[in-house]
Amino acid sequence: MKNKKKIILSVISVVVVLGIIAGALALYFTRYHKDKNDTEELFRQNVASVGYENTIEKAYPQTDLYDIIKDHFEADLPEGKTEKKVVIIGYDGCRADILAEKQEKGAVSYLLENGASNNLTYCGGVNYPEVNTQDTSTAPGWCSIVTGKWADVHGITGNGITKAVEPKTLMTNLVEDGTIDSASFITKWKGHFSRDGATYLDEKAYCEENNLNVEFELRKGKKDIHTGAMEEITSEDCSDFVFIIYEDTDSAGHDFGFSYNNPVYKDAFKTEDAYGYEVIKAIEARETYETEDWLIIVTSDHGGIETGHGGPSIQERMTFVVMNKEWD
Helix, strand or coil: CHHHHHHHHHHHHHHHHHHHHHHHHHHHHHHHCCCCCCCHHHHHHHHHHHCCCCCCCCCEECCHHHHHHHHHHHCCCCCCCCEEEEEEEEECCCCHHHHHHCCCCCHHHHHHHCCCEEEEEECCCCCCCCCCCCCECHHHHHHHHHHCCCHHHHCCCCCCCCCCCCCCCHHHHHHHCCCCCCEEEEECCCCCCCCCCCCCHHHHHHHHHCCCCEEEEECCCHHHHHHHHHHHHHCCCCCCEEEEEECHHHHHHHHHCECCCCHHHHHHHHHHHHHHHHHHHHHHCCCCHHHEEEEEEEECCCCCEECECECCCHHHHEEEEEECCCCC
């Protein structure tokens, strides 16, 4: 009887060990195994299938968004409109080729169906194939968008660097000069403004010291970002400039690989794109929507390759802008 129990225990032990080995191998192949099929050729084919208005070679710098937003606020109000507003719906770590997976009830498809412009942009300071002058990473990417400058001016060459107050973000500049009344920055990543070395730590302190109505709102998780975004958009006194960063694609890329061939990464894009759609529909449902002139922007800070980003590859460099106005 004792020998029988020993045999059973031995069999169970072997099964457990085999299970651990299988799990480790599965993790390796989903998280660490290089995707040899994620080639530049395939990337270019997928980008072409999206139907961007420009080419990779003629991609716009992501810094151009600064002037597009500024011009929107400074332009004359259209007839029947009494207030201007802007929302940036950011998909952190979202590659330009993944938009080939756009879905019916997603922000990208909805905007395009309603005449939005759809353009390739680049991060990293210079366009591909030149070697990037700043990391193709979160802090330098978003900082370049909201300051309209590259790292040679704003100083954020990579993550973990605190920007000097100058150059200020567009949110702070517009509130400080009285162009808008308020701005909100909604994210969950503490590297933006909530830990040592955070990008906007000094600017946040500057806004607080000068009683500027720029809210830096840290949420607890990916779903909580969307909760915060919806609360802001649906509020009667919604900020004039709302900056939202969803983290789904970046998290999926780091965990399982930034690749068009990766179903987990594709699903992450679809999740945040569904969030973006809900934000747009909430804007349209506002009681004051008919008198508001909204600029709606969906964009990304950087792409990725394998399980990381920061480097010079085309997969890391090409981003995108889909917005409900023409790119002038």
